[in-house]
Amino acid sequence: xxxxxxxxxxxxxxxxxxxxxxxxxxxxxxxxxxxxxxxxxxxxxxxxxxxxxxxxxxxxxxxxxxxxxxxxxxxxxxxxxxxxxxxxxxxxxxxxxxxxxxxxxx
Numbered sequence: 001x002x003x004x005x006x007x008x009x010x011x012x013x014x015x016x017x018x019x020x021x022x023x024x025x026x027x028x029x030x031x032x033x034x035x036x037x038x039x040x041x042x043x044x045x046x047x048x049x050x051x052x053x054x055x056x057x058x059x060x061x062x063x064x065x066x067x068x069x070x071x072x073x074x075x076x077x078x079x080x081x082x083x084x085x086x087x088x089x090x091x092x093x094x095x096x097x098x099x100x101x102x103x104x105x106x
Contacts, residue, residue: 001055003048008071011039012099016056016069018044023080024068030087035100072096 008014013031017024019042031038043049053066060076061069070077072095077083086092 001058004052004055004059005074007039007041008076009074012036012073013038013096014071015040016052016061016071017042017067020044021067027068027070027080027083030083031096034093034096036096037101073098 004016007016013036015024015028015031015038017028017040024040028038028040041052043052046052056066056069057063062079065079065081068079068083070079070083077086077095083092086095
């Protein structure tokens with residue numbers, strides 16, 4: 001649980017995912033389109049991935065919709081439904097504002 005909490009705290013926008021999860025990919029692309037480069041942790045590539053999965057459930061991630069598990073500013077936001085709902089309401093931009101990257105185009 002410490003590793004999950006540390007990752008969520010140390011990175012602005014974190015997506016816990018599995019490499020085969022298309023919804024995780026879609027959420028990652030959404031954040032990138034909004035100007036945020038999320039930290040993506042594919043737990044199926046982590047040696048302690050099973051423990052991380054259990055920690056996410058203990059932290060309140062719905063076990064039925066485990067991936068993606070999205071954290072913003074160290075706090076659990078939720079999964080795809082929560083991210084998309086906030087995006088459609090126009091509230092997601094407010095949450096991610098501190099983490100938007102300034103990209104220069106030349």
